[in-house]
Amino acid sequence: MAHSDIDELIRIFSKLPGLGPRSARRVVLLLMRNREQVMKPLHITLGKALENIKTCNVCGNLDIHDPCVICSDVKRDDSVLCVVEDLADLWAIERCNLYKGKYHVLGGTLSALDDRGPSQLNIESLVTRVGAGQVKEIILATNATIEGQTTAHYITNRLNGFNVSISRLAQGIPMGGELDYLDDGTLGAALRARLPF
């Protein structure tokens, strides 16, 4: 099969997360077999997304509006700001349907290895937002990795002079987690942070 379009499609799909050359072939076959029902809608929706999706200038979220629907939602609490590394984390928190404040998407973590400093993250805009005075609480929801925690510490330092309370997500045993399978770090953290029964 020396037809570049199909090969090129397979190549692009095989680079997507969770797909390899084999599954990319299966995807492309399915697309070509369901041209009207799947391939065309995918093409159209991709085109629309490319055209419409922009970065929210307030929080760094991606949306078809700027400011995004979360930032412009008057029912959400302006005084609480949840700081996340990435869009995926924002989505994860939104899915648990519990948080009614606003967000700030950093766009990554500080990383000495990957040569990523504070200027490459949306930290300056966070300081500006906090400086505006409306924010009373910051929830640092960076990942529980070394980079995530380093970033959280850096942000805490940067927000030192402001009158905001800063909290972070609780660490402990995940729901349904079995002690036997937990790593020592998690178990230790859960033990230190034990709560009255």
Next chain:
Amino acid sequence: MAHSDIDELIRIFSKLPGLGPRSARRVVLLLMRNREQVMKPLHITLGKALENIKTCNVCGNLDIHDPCVICSDVKRDDSVLCVVEDLADLWAIERCNLYKGKYHVLGGTLSALDDRGPSQLNIESLVTRVGAGQVKEIILATNATIEGQTTAHYITNRLNGFNVSISRLAQGIPMGGELDYLDDGTLGAALRARLPF
């Protein structure tokens, strides 16, 4: 996230083989983070494929040419025809880089359960091709499933009056296969079809 384009993209991706809602979200996130490098090329290639790919009127293959590159390749042997169920099977045989004849893609199998009769498959066009007189050998490379074998039998009957030799793929132990893990059917077939050492 109440933005239809992103949700719709995730919905379409989650329907593709090998992807679920979770991996579809990861794919869409990667696309949005790599708009220029991945999302745009995917959109463009999909558009080109939609526009250019057509079904070969001779063999049923999908290609940007009609007749397809295989059918119009003068270096390939016109006298041997490999009959496959599906495009995926044609690709699989092409990948082993051994077969230098031409193909005929049936577009599926006969199936009483799915109510698929001979008229829904490219069988009539196969009979016409064979009737033209150039074909001397037919290799029935349908799958080793009940439907595949039923279809092979049906085709053998339909080609009864023609002067062609009909063969099918050998059944036996797959390369690297361990006897202990093989199903009884395969082992039995391999035993019956044993070859002198």
